[in-house]
Amino acid sequence: MGEFWPLQMVFQASLLLMHRWAEQNVNPALFPRELMANASDLVMDEEVSYNPQILLKKAHAATSSIGSATVIIAMLEKSGTLKIANVGDxxxxxxxxxxxxxSTAPQEHFFDCPYQLSSELIGQTYRDATLCSVELTEGDTIVMGSDGLFDNVFDHEIVSVISKIQNAVEAAKALAELASNHSVDTTFDSPYALEARNMGFDVPWWQRILGKKLTGGKLDDITVIVGQVIRASID
Incomplete structure (x- = not known):
């Protein structure tokens, strides 16, 4: 396991805030759960009006739990426009x-330190969200997930799974299982390991001489949502 120590070091950097909450005896799951519950409750609010940034603003303001979280929200208008607000990775x-x-792009202060909404006064807000609009067509598939998915599964693997499994629920389960398997595989050359090497993290020089390199998946929470665009039937 010695050759994998740099990957563990950079992963530990992303856990500093979680450790902070743990030191304060804060359950890190409470903040994101309440944030998403508030977003669900407010999605039909007149002020939101299919604006994911406003939804993010109102959901964050209504969240009282202590903690922090990355978040992505997507809202599909009847016209077929998908509007996205993303904070973090x-x-x-x-x-x-x-x-x-x-594809969305992650927001990071530096490698493995993503933007986050939090209960702290100093930090990112809805104003920091990256906003995108995409015109969808019938037959499109939308795959959303936490960094636990995209750090462990390449886009071509996502395409392969979606092409083989037409059912959205089963496809989401398959992608989550694939990400989980990759996350514990120390020999898998994951997207996370590839990015780490590009950022200068690698095995010691003497191991590189022997032809070794930094590999391995990233242990993390994994959330996957798959949706398929179909034409609504009108009775």
């Missing part, structure tokens, strides 16, 4: 005819 992919035609 959650992600979204749109697949069309077997190809990824749209």
């Amino acid at each position: 959650c992600g979204l992919r749109i697949l069309r005819k077997g190809q990824v035609v749209f």
Whole structure:
């Protein structure tokens, strides 16, 4: 396991805030759960009006739990426009005819330190969200997930799973299982390991001489949502 120590070091950097909450005896799951529950409750609010940034603003303001979280919200208008607000390193992919035609980009202060909404006065807010709008067509597939998915599964693997499994629920389960398997595989050259090497993290020089390199998945929470665009039937 010695050759994998740099990957563990950079992963530990992303856990500092979680450790802070743990030291204060704060359950880190409470803040994101309440945040998403508030977003669900407010989605039909007149002020929101299919604006994910406003939804993010109101949901964050209504959240009283202590903690922090990355978050992505997508709202589909009846016209077929998907509006997205993203804070941090959650992600979204749109697949069309077997190809990824749209991807969100993560927001990070530096490698493995993503933007987050939090209960603290100093930090990111809805104003920091990256906003996107995408015109969808019938047959498109939307894949949303936490960094636990995209740090462990390549886009071409997502395309492969979606092409084989038409049912959205089963596809989400398959992607989550694939991400989980990759996360504990120390020999898998994951997206996370690839990015770490690109940022200068690697095994010691003497191991590189022997042909070794930094590999392995990233242990993390994994959330996956898959949706398919279909034409609504009108009675």
